[in-house]
Amino acid sequence: xxxxxxxxxxxxxxxxxxxxxxxxxxxxxxxxxxxxxxxxxxxxxxxxxxxxxxxxxxxxxxxxxxxxxxxxxxxxxxxxxxxxxxxxxxxxxxxxxxxxxxxxxxxxxxxxxxxxxxxxxxxxxxxxxxxxxxxxxxxxxxxxxxxxxxxxxxxxxxxxxxxxxxxxxxxxxxxxxxxxxxxxxxxxxxxxxxxxxxxxxxxxxxx
Amino acid sequence: xxxxxxxxxxxxxxxxxxxxxxxxxxxxxxxxxxxxxxxxxxxxxxxxxxxxxxxxxxxxxxxxxxxxxxxxxxxxxxxxxxxxxxxxxxxxxxxxxxxxxxxxxxxxxxxxxxxxxxxxxxxxxxxxxxxxxxxxxxxxxxxxxxxxxxxxxxxxxxxxxxxxxxxxxxxxxxxxxxxxxxxxxxxxxxxxxxxxxxxxxxxxxxxxxxxxxxxxxxxxxxxxxxxxxxxxxxxxxxxxxxxxxxxxxxxxxxxxxxxxxxxxxxxxxxxxxxxxxxxxxxxxxxxxxxxxxxxxxxxxxxxxxxxxxxxxxxxxxxxxxxxxxxxxxxxxxxxxxxxxxxxxxxxxxxxxxxxxxxxxxxxxxxxxxxxxxxxxxxxxxxxxxxxxxxxxxxxxxxxxxxxxxxxxxxx
Numbered sequence: 109x110x111x112x113x114x115x116x117x118x119x120x121x122x123x124x125x126x127x128x129x130x131x132x133x134x135x136x137x138x139x140x141x142x143x144x145x146x147x148x149x150x151x152x153x154x155x156x157x158x159x160x161x162x163x164x165x166x167x168x169x170x171x172x173x174x175x176x177x178x179x180x181x182x183x184x185x186x187x188x189x190x191x192x193x194x195x196x197x198x199x200x201x202x203x204x205x206x207x208x209x210x211x212x213x214x215x216x217x218x219x220x221x222x223x224x225x226x227x228x229x230x231x232x233x234x235x236x237x238x239x240x241x242x243x244x245x246x247x248x249x250x251x252x253x254x255x256x257x258x259x260x261x262x263x264x265x266x267x268x269x270x271x272x273x274x275x276x277x278x279x280x281x282x283x284x285x286x287x288x289x290x291x292x293x294x295x296x297x298x299x300x301x302x303x304x305x306x307x308x309x310x311x312x313x314x315x
Numbered sequence: 316x317x318x319x320x321x322x323x324x325x326x327x328x329x330x331x332x333x334x335x336x337x338x339x340x341x342x343x344x345x346x347x348x349x350x351x352x353x354x355x356x357x358x359x360x361x362x363x364x365x366x367x368x369x370x371x372x373x374x375x376x377x378x379x380x381x382x383x384x385x386x387x388x389x390x391x392x393x394x395x396x397x398x399x400x401x402x403x404x405x406x407x408x409x410x411x412x413x414x415x416x417x418x419x420x421x422x423x424x425x426x427x428x429x430x431x432x433x434x435x436x437x438x439x440x441x442x443x444x445x446x447x448x449x450x451x452x453x454x455x456x457x458x459x460x461x462x463x464x465x466x467x468x469x470x471x472x473x474x475x476x477x478x479x480x481x482x483x484x485x486x487x488x489x490x491x492x493x494x495x496x497x498x499x500x501x502x503x504x505x506x507x508x509x510x511x512x513x514x515x516x517x518x519x520x521x522x523x524x525x526x527x528x529x530x531x532x533x534x535x536x537x538x539x540x541x542x543x544x545x546x547x548x549x550x551x552x553x554x555x556x557x558x559x560x561x562x563x564x565x566x567x568x569x570x571x572x573x574x575x576x577x578x579x580x581x582x583x584x585x586x587x588x589x590x591x592x593x594x595x596x597x598x599x600x601x602x603x604x605x606x607x608x609x610x611x612x613x614x615x616x617x618x619x620x621x622x623x624x625x626x627x628x629x630x631x632x633x634x635x636x637x638x639x640x641x642x643x644x645x646x647x648x649x650x651x652x653x654x655x656x657x658x659x660x661x662x663x664x665x666x667x668x669x670x671x672x673x674x675x676x677x678x679x680x681x682x683x684x685x686x687x688x689x690x691x692x693x694x695x696x697x698x699x700x701x702x703x704x705x706x707x708x709x710x711x712x713x714x715x716x717x718x719x720x721x722x723x724x725x726x
Contacts, residue, residue: 166583198556
């Protein structure tokens with residue numbers, strides 16, 4: 109299992125119990141973590157895990173000039189995707205009437221989500237607007253095509269796996285915990301409070 | 316007269332005879348006459364054997380004791396299972412039974428004393444089994460993080476419920492330890508016999524059970540903490556999404572502006588890994604050979620060689636198809652510019668000396684030369700065309716060329 113786990117880490121994958129259960133189980137043991145960490149240390153990398161323990165990944169041991177360039181690229185990528193990622197998951201949460209944010213293992217049923225969005229004109233408009241945020245090839249502008257494209261993009265980026273292709277059920281991977289950390293950090297440095305009031309009425313009050 | 320052993324065997328035989336009905340009742344919840352292959356007799360017999368109890372509308376459910384037994388065997392999880400609920404009650408029985416043994420021994424009722432000792436043994440075993448079963452069940456729940464529940468809110472509620480159950484079991488263990496039963500047994504008649512089973516089944520296991528309980532409590536508390544964090548995450552994401560909506564121009568800060576990078580920013584991009592088999596390694600010969608054999612043979616490409624043909628003579632040129640012949644004035648221009656030297660030659664004088672273009676009007680001849688000059692061909696490189704002009708009407712814009720002096724410039 110060491111070989112498969114190393115290959116995944118070296119290729120930049122997040123190892124979580126949803127996407128790579130065997131490798132994740134392997135890394136759950138301290139002895140295996142030490143093995144992997146020792147290997148990575150020889151190439152200037154280290155084994156890192158998300159705060160909630162749901163995703164293992166490879167990170168730089170130290171930051172030199174070359175590493176800084178890579179880190180900057182990664183940061184730029186996150187900056188590019190951040191708005192789409194946050195808005196998609198929060199809107200999907202609202203559409204599904206979930207109280208909790210998505211966490212690893214949670215399912216997103218395309219048809220159920222589609223039906224929920226479709227039955228709410230406000231959400232429908234918001235998801236249509238979101239379509240322009242998500243990257244990817246153009247579509248016919250229909251809500252279902254847009255939603256499919258967004259879900260595919262999230263799958264390609266490693267935030268979702270297609271758990272049931274026939275029923276189009278996706279499952280959230282441990283990489284979502286990485287997004288938690290990014291958002292938490294940005295809110296911290298930009299002084300964004302996490303207890304802001306929900307949005308009030310959109311139309312101004314009459315005198 | 317049937318012995319107790321026969322009664323157990325008979326009961327088991329009865330259960331076995333209607334095993335399908337029992338299994339259906341366990342899995343589906345209720346059974347009716349339609350499920351009974353003995354046309355209702357099975358229902359009747361199992362009801363008599365207290366394995367099935369009437370439910371509603373001529374349906375039956377499995378007796379709860381039997382259902383509990385199957386749950387334990389199959390490790391079936393139920394929401395809010397009353398795990399360890401009977402530990403306190405079972406523990407409370409022991410002093411009562413030990414008192415009964417002591418009383419019977421003092422009064423000389425030896426048979427009763429033996430019976431009570433047997434009952435005490437069973438109660439001790441039941442208590443030990445209940446505690447270890449409860450701990451095992453809780454451990455499974457804690458380890459799989461309430462996997463049978465989909466939502467985190469429900470997981471959190473279950474987590475809190477089972478933490479309460481753990482607390483109750485822990486209280487029961489403390490009560491057992493502080494009950495002073497060991498001291499009481501040591502000083503009571505027949506107490507030695509009771510002490511033996513109590514020590515081996517309960518007292519010796521107490522430290523291990525307490526350690527297990529602490530482990531389970533730690534796992535449950537840590538998981539509860541995480542589920543609460545997930546709630547906080549939801550709040551945080553909603554706030555951030557709202558902030559993004561209200562601040563469309565927001566862009567996260569540049570990495571160079573950050574003094575301390577967070578851990579997540581250190582994530583390294585992957586390598587594009589690609590390996591090739593070493594064809595020089597003899598150990599790989601066989602597998603490579605197998606792979607090579609598995610590759611379908613390449614389709615042979617047949618190249619058809621064209622037949623060598625024979626040359627044919629060109630057909631005779633048809634009249635009027637001789638090609639384009641240069642015109643006389645073109646030949647004359649060509650002749651003039653190839654023969655001209657450094658000494659300027661008057662085009663008009665040259666024309667007069669050339670009979671082939673004697674019919675060509677003079678102005679046309681001069682126009683031909685002006686045209687040749689304007690083309691700036693390679694052949695006119697170094698040839699100078701000097702126009703001899705006649706006086707024209709002032710401001711008329713007309714240029715009257717009388718002659719052109721053609722000469723070859725110095726190289």
